[in-house]
Amino acid sequence: MTSAARLRTAALPALAAVLVSGVLAVQLANGGGRYSPLRPANSCLAAPVSSVSTGIDGLTEELVLTGLAAAACQIGVSREAFALQLAQPGTRTDAQINALRAGLLTAVDSLKAAGKLPRASQLAREAVDASNLSGLRKAAIRAIPDALIDKTLTTDDVLRRTINDLDLRALLANLSDRQKLTTQVDTAVTKAVMERLADDLH
Amino acid sequence: MRRAAAALLALTVGCVLADSAVVTLALPEILERLHTTVGQVAWVLIAFNLVLAVVARPAAWFYKGRDPAVLCAAGIAVFAGASALCAVAGSLDVLVAARSVQAVGGAFAVIGCLQLLVDELTERRGMAWWIAAGVFGTAVGPVAGGLLTDAFSWRSIFIVQVPIAVLAVPAALAKRRRSGQGLADETQEHLTQEHLTEERDAEERDTQEHHAPKHRVRIRPNIALALLSAALTAALFLFVLLLVDGWRRSPAVAAVTVSVIPLAALLARPLTRTLRSGPMAQTTSGCLLIAGGLTGLALLPSADLAWTIAPQALVGLGLGLTLDPLTLQAMDGRTPLFRHGGWTIAARHAGVVLGLAILTPVFTADLRSAQPPAEDAITALVLNAPLAPQDKITIARGLADQLKQDSGRVPDLDPAFQQLSVPAAEKPAVAQLERDLNLQLQRAATHAFRNAFLIGAALALVALLSLIPLRRGGVR
Numbered sequence: 001m002t003s004a005a006r007l008r009t010a011a012l013p014a015l016a017a018v019l020v021s022g023v024l025a026v027q028l029a030n031g032g033g034r035y036s037p038l039r040p041a042n043s044c045l046a047a048p049v050s051s052v053s054t055g056i057d058g059l060t061e062e063l064v065l066t067g068l069a070a071a072a073c074q075i076g077v078s079r080e081a082f083a084l085q086l087a088q089p090g091t092r093t094d095a096q097i098n099a100l101r102a103g104l105l106t107a108v109d110s111l112k113a114a115g116k117l118p119r120a121s122q123l124a125r126e127a128v129d130a131s132n133l134s135g136l137r138k139a140a141i142r143a144i145p146d147a148l149i150d151k152t153l154t155t156d157d158v159l160r161r162t163i164n165d166l167d168l169r170a171l172l173a174n175l176s177d178r179q180k181l182t183t184q185v186d187t188a189v190t191k192a193v194m195e196r197l198a199d200d201l202h
Numbered sequence: 203m204r205r206a207a208a209a210l211l212a213l214t215v216g217c218v219l220a221d222s223a224v225v226t227l228a229l230p231e232i233l234e235r236l237h238t239t240v241g242q243v244a245w246v247l248i249a250f251n252l253v254l255a256v257v258a259r260p261a262a263w264f265y266k267g268r269d270p271a272v273l274c275a276a277g278i279a280v281f282a283g284a285s286a287l288c289a290v291a292g293s294l295d296v297l298v299a300a301r302s303v304q305a306v307g308g309a310f311a312v313i314g315c316l317q318l319l320v321d322e323l324t325e326r327r328g329m330a331w332w333i334a335a336g337v338f339g340t341a342v343g344p345v346a347g348g349l350l351t352d353a354f355s356w357r358s359i360f361i362v363q364v365p366i367a368v369l370a371v372p373a374a375l376a377k378r379r380r381s382g383q384g385l386a387d388e389t390q391e392h393l394t395q396e397h398l399t400e401e402r403d404a405e406e407r408d409t410q411e412h413h414a415p416k417h418r419v420r421i422r423p424n425i426a427l428a429l430l431s432a433a434l435t436a437a438l439f440l441f442v443l444l445l446v447d448g449w450r451r452s453p454a455v456a457a458v459t460v461s462v463i464p465l466a467a468l469l470a471r472p473l474t475r476t477l478r479s480g481p482m483a484q485t486t487s488g489c490l491l492i493a494g495g496l497t498g499l500a501l502l503p504s505a506d507l508a509w510t511i512a513p514q515a516l517v518g519l520g521l522g523l524t525l526d527p528l529t530l531q532a533m534d535g536r537t538p539l540f541r542h543g544g545w546t547i548a549a550r551h552a553g554v555v556l557g558l559a560i561l562t563p564v565f566t567a568d569l570r571s572a573q574p575p576a577e578d579a580i581t582a583l584v585l586n587a588p589l590a591p592q593d594k595i596t597i598a599r600g601l602a603d604q605l606k607q608d609s610g611r612v613p614d615l616d617p618a619f620q621q622l623s624v625p626a627a628e629k630p631a632v633a634q635l636e637r638d639l640n641l642q643l644q645r646a647a648t649h650a651f652r653n654a655f656l657i658g659a660a661l662a663l664v665a666l667l668s669l670i671p672l673r674r675g676g677v678r
Contacts, residue, residue, distance in 0.1 A: 012479040012523075016487035019519075020494025023512045024501065030509075032501035036649040037572070037579040037642050052588045052628075061591045068585075080581035081574075087602065176599055178592045 040078035043069045046110065056126050059118060060185060063107045063159070070110075071103025086172055097168050104163045112156045120153035120193075121146035127189035130182060141193075153196050161192035207373040208322045211315040212335040214278055214370040217363055218308035219336045220343030222251055222554055223438045227348035227453045228356035230446055235356070238294045240566070247439065248558055249298045253305035255551035261309040262544025265317065270540070274314020275374040280307030282367035289360035309547065311367075312336075316543040318377045325539070332543070333529045336550075340434070341464035341521055344442050348457025419542065422668055423532040424549040429665035430489065430524055431553025436496055436561055436658025437463065437517045440651055441510075443565075448612050448647030449505050450640070459507050463518035470522025481527040482669070488523030489666035491516045493659040500655035505644035520662070525550075557661070565654040569612070569647070576646035577605065580639055587635045593624050597635070612647045615639050 024032075041047055047069065051061040065079075072082035075095065086092060086100070111117050128141045166188050174180040225232070225246050233243045265273055284304035291297035320328030350358045438460075445456035474484055498513025529546050536542040584598050600618030608614060619636050 008478050009480060009483050011477045012474065012483045012487040013490065015477070016490045016494070016520075019516060020490060020497075023498050023516060024494065026512070027498055027501050027503055027509070030503040032498075032503040035503055035505075035645055037575045037646045038582060039575070040578045040582050050588075051591070052631075053590050057591060064591075065585060078578060080578040080585070083581050083585065084577060087598065175595055178595075181592075 040080045043072035043077065043079045043082070055118075056123065056130070056186065056189065059111075059116075059123070062111060062116065063104060066107035066110050067100065067104035069103070070106040071099040074099045074102060087175075092169055092172060100168055101163060101166075105160060108156050108159045108163070117155040117159070119146075119150050120155045120158055121149040123155055123158060123189065124149055124153065124193045127186045127193065130186040131190040132183055132187055133190060141190075144197075149193075153193065158189065158192045158196060161196060162188045165192060207376055208319055208331060210366075210370045210373040211274075211318055211322070212331045213366055214281075215312050215315045215332055215335040216339035216342070217366050218254075218281060218312050218339070219550075220339035220346060221304065221308065221363070222254070222340060222343060222551065223247070223435075224343040224347035224359055225356070226344050226439050226442045227446060227456055228351040228359055229443075231351055231356045231453070232294075232297070236291075236294045236297065242294055244558065244562060245298045246294070246301055248555060250301045250305045250308075251551045251554040251558070253302045254309050255548050255555055257306050257309040258313065258544045258547035258551065259541075261306075262313050262538075262541045264310070265313060265540045266538070270314045270317035270321075271374050271377040273310055274318055275371045277307045277310025277312075277314055278367050278370045278374060280304075281311050282364050282371070283307070285360045285363040285367065289357045289364070309544075311370075312547055313540050313544050314374065317540045318374060320539060321377060329530065329533060329539070333526055336529070337467065337522065337525045338464070340438070340525070340550075341467045341518065344438050345457045345461045345464060348442070348453040348460070352452055352454030352457065416538065417536040417542070419545050420532045420536065423528045424545055425668045426485065426489075426665045427525070427528050427532065427546060428549040428553035428556065429661050429668060430492065430528070431550045432557030432560065433492055433496060433658045433661035433665065434517070434521060435554050435557030436655050436661075437492075437499065437514070439558065440561060440565060440654050440658070441499060441514075444647060444651045448651065449644050450612075450614065451507075455507075459510060460514065462511055462514040463521065466515040466518025467522035470519055470526070473519070474523065481531060484523045484527045485531075485669055486666060488520040488527075489662050489669070491520030491523065493520075493662035493666070495520060496655045496659035496662060500652045500659065502648055505641075505648060524665075557658070560661075561654045561657060564657060565651055568650040568653050572646040572650035573605075576642060579642040579646070583635060583638050583642065588631045589624070589628055589635070593622070593628060593632075596622060597632075601639075612643055615643065 027033075049062050049065040051058040051065075053061055068083055069079040072079045075082065077085075082096075082099075085096060108117075125142070125146075128138050131138070133141075162185075166184075171181070171184060174184055229243050229246065232238075232246060233240065236243075261277075281304055284300050284307055287300035288297055288304060291300055316328070316332045319332050322328065323331060347359050350356075350362065442456050442460055445451045445459055446453060451459070470484075470488075473479075477483075479487070495513045495516030495518075498516060499510065502509050502513075532546045532549075533539060533542045580601060581598075584594055584601070587594060587597075589597070597618060600621065601615060604613050604615055604618045615636065619632065622632065624632050
């Protein structure tokens with residue numbers, strides 16, 4: 001075989017190799033091979049959370065997001081995987097409920113440390129307004145001055161009492177019903193406020 | 203007139219072989235209209251290829267000692283009738299049965315067309331027309347199917363085949379009048395000296411065929427054809443599935459996108475002429491290009507259609523460089539020709555079935571495994587979205603319902619957002635969330651198809667390896 005013939009024989013495979021290498025190199029240089037879904041963050045590493053809502057709604061959201069991550073960390077899964085577990089229909093296990101409660105309590109500490117908790121009077125008034133208490137009881141609580149509430153109560157204490165008292169299974173079942181969910185949370189907050197005030201009075 | 207008849211016969215070959223992948227882009231619509239499952243709808247594709255692979259060789263045996271024009275015309279008529287039945291099928295069972303009958307008719311039509319084209323032209327030119335028509339049909343099938351589905355419906359794919367086949371029946375039978383026992387008067391009048399010479403050549407060929415030793419089938423090119431067809435299934439079947447089901451592109455957009463493959467295949471011939479490459483250089487390069495193109499499809503940097511052009515062009519160029527010379531290698535100088543043509547058809551369609559059998563479970567399993575990471579990514583985006591908590595919960599509920607409804611497929615998230623009522627201030631954030639979620643689904647789908655494309659690339663490399671002994675020993 002002459003050198004010209006050899007060259008002709010090798011030209012097309014060489015061109016093919018160059019084309020393939022070129023295409024693959026450009027693709028890899030532009031992220032080819034790494035185009036896959038986002039990986040969930042490590043639930044044990046604190047990530048900043050925020051909410052577009054204000055008042056109890058905003059606080060609840062930040063508590064839930066931080067609490068979910070803390071609970072997920074405790075049982076060794078991602079925050080997203082734990083949220084999906086809780087969203088599954090059917091009964092939740094005691095382990096899941098206990099982890100969620102512990103996570104929410106941890107979240108209270110985190111938000112307190114970050115200075116994100118509102119004053120107790122703000123929390124109490126909003127909860128009382130939205131609760132299903134009788135008009136007389138609502139008026140009685142509204143009559144208490146903010147300064148006295150803030151002196152008597154601390155927000156983290158009210159939240160801890162609320163979380164410990166909340167029926168989390170019922171809360172998860174009410175997720176799709178805004179009215180029921182709000183009433184359940186506000187009633188629990190109001191109850192915690194009342195109990196704390198009652199403790200102090202005694 | 204002879205050219206027109208030859209063109210019609212070649213068009214029939216292209217039509218039958220295009221049917222191998224023509225319905226790929228129509229499968230999602232068939233799935234919806236005939237209320238079936240993903241696993242069952244795949245049989246619209248599998249049944250045709252499987253029956254064609256099984257029947258092609260026995261069909262070639264049938265031609266022995268019989269008038270090819272009659273059998274070919276009968277095959278084309280059966281193909282046309284079955285196409286019409288496919289077009290009006292009201293259930294998946296009827297459609298799959300009609301597709302099987304279509305493949306039986308198609309097998310007889312393709313083998314007969316080879317013989318008639320060789321008789322009509324010369325052996326070399328007839329084979330070249332037949333091979334080119336097959337390559338053209340294979341490459342153009344998904345494009346044509348996608349455009350027809352988008353413009354009309356999946357049924358139109360089969361409707362357009364009927365007139366083509368109906369016109370080809372008299373074209374096939376006309377050949378019978380010329381080469382049969384009694385030639386028609388008007389045909390005799392128009393026979394030129396050239397025709398008479400060709401008639402003598404044909405008679406000599408017939409005589410030689412009766413006395414010539416039957417050549418054994420060439421194993422290596424047929425194996426390479428089967429492996430390459432299996433590999434090309436990844437490009438012609440899985441890639442369009444990724445476009446339509448994974449990236450939610452319309453069949454028309456998908457059809458235009460995959461038109462890169464036939465366009466690149468057209469470049470193969472000028473390229474080989476310019477470089478004056480031999481068959482071995484062509485097939486080696488072609489296998490390498492198909493493997494490289496499929497690897498490129500496995501390593502896409504995003505779901506932007508522009509990124510698919512170069513890998514598809516590699517696959518198309520590879521297709522143009524391999525199918526033609528490999529089919530020629532399997533048939534050239536072999537007698538009886540229709541028997542060896544039958545082997546190439548059987549090898550190619552067995553390869554398609556092999557590809558579907560290997561790749562479908564891989565990508566469906568990968569699609570299932572892609573679901574948890576995709577759900578995690580979707581959950582993270584919903585949890586972090588700048589929306590009111592209750593709106594997040596409503597979106598999450600809608601998404602969960604959609605994921606449940608589209609179980610086993612890449613879900614369509616649009617319905618979850620269409621019914622959502624949010625304040626005007628939140629609408630931009632909702633729109634952004636929808637875009638981000640769809641991006642995650644595209645990422646998950648692209649990732650899920652990766653292994654199947656890589657396996658396709660490996661099949662192309664195995665095809666290349668199967669040709670290496672040929673190089674050492676030379677083409678026999």
